[in-house]
Amino acid sequence: MKEYANKYKVPIIKDEGLIFIRDLLKIKRPLKILEIGTAIGYSAIQFQNSCDCEVYTIERDETMYNEAVKNIKLANLSDKIHLVFGDALDIVEDFKDMKFDVIFIDAAKAQYLKFFVLYTKYLNDNGLVICDNMLFHGLVLQDNYDELSKSLRGLVKKLDAFREFLLVHSEYDTTIYDIGDGISVSVKK
Ligand code: SAH
Ligand code: MG
Numbered sequence: 001m002k003e004y005a006n007k008y009k010v011p012i013i014k015d016e017g018l019i020f021i022r023d024l025l026k027i028k029r030p031l032k033i034l035e036i037g038t039a040i041g042y043s044a045i046q047f048q049n050s051c052d053c054e055v056y057t058i059e060r061d062e063t064m065y066n067e068a069v070k071n072i073k074l075a076n077l078s079d080k081i082h083l084v085f086g087d088a089l090d091i092v093e094d095f096k097d098m099k100f101d102v103i104f105i106d107a108a109k110a111q112y113l114k115f116f117v118l119y120t121k122y123l124n125d126n127g128l129v130i131c132d133n134m135l136f137h138g139l140v141l142q143d144n145y146d147e148l149s150k151s152l153r154g155l156v157k158k159l160d161a162f163r164e165f166l167l168v169h170s171e172y173d174t175t176i177y178d179i180g181d182g183i184s185v186s187v188k189k
Contacts, residue, residue: 001042001071010064012042013106013132017180021104021130022050024185028128030101032056036088036115037107041068044081047104054080056095058107060087092118099124106132110155112162120188127188129172134163135182 005012013021021043025033030053035044038059048055059065065085072081084091088107101124105115112131120129136159163184166174172186 001040001045004040004067005042010039011133012039013046014180017132017183018043018046020177020179020183022046024128024130025051025053025102028102029053030128032098032100033102033104034058034095034098034100034119034122035104035106036119037105038068038083039064041071041075041081041083043104043106044068045072045075045077048077048080052080053101054082056082056084056098056100058084058086058088058091060085060107088115089118095119095122098122100127102128102130104130104132109133109136110158112159113165116162116166123188125188129184129186129188131166131184131186133181134159134176134184135178 025047029051033047033053033055035055035057038044038057044055044057059068065083068083072078072083084094089111100122103119103123105112107115116129123129136156163176166172166184166186171189173189174184174186176182176184
């Protein structure tokens with residue numbers, strides 16, 4: 001899966017970040033995890049392996065989704081990892097009868113605040129919200145530099161605002177770790 005991700009430039013989680021989150025999951029022992037941003041299913045499979053939990057994971061890109069379906073079948077985890085095809089911003093209500101112990105946010109960076117606000121209503125007390133790419137090191141500028149640098153500035157601003165939002169949130173204790181591409185862990189008080 002790593003080779004595929006490399007070849008097609010799929011931004012799967014970095015090794016150090018993954019080791020850190022796997023350790024957290026081994027301690028936390030969640031029964032249910034919700035992931036926003038499946039890509040090819042790499043992190044979902046790794047999380048499932050580390051704590052034998054059930055994983056619900058959302059992906060809006062059809063190619064990624066299909067690749068994830070394939071990988072999860074190959075890993076024999078179709079009964080443990082539930083792939084949901086759709087835009088996470090549109091399908092919040094699909095989860096209305098569920099509660100999660102961990103929510104992992106790893107989709108469009110500009111929308112982190114929205115994902116957090118929409119989905120934390122499904123978080124159990126003492127649950128964790130973990131976000132990837134909070135420090136944004138992994139970004140490489142390509143092709144259209146001017147275009148990108150402008151939208152990039154917007155993105156960085158949004159991530160900054162989200163970081164601030166987390167740090168001052170009265171219902172969560174948040175730490176941002178300089179591991180991998182930056183990982184935040186927010187514990188619901
Ligand atoms: N968690 C994966 C990597 C995810 S990459 C891993 O570490 O293995 C981010 C993915 O989020 C991309 O595949 C992208 O298509 C998806 N995505 C971005 N915004 C989304 C949204 N609003 N709803 C659902 N998926 C989204
Ligand atoms: Mg990521």
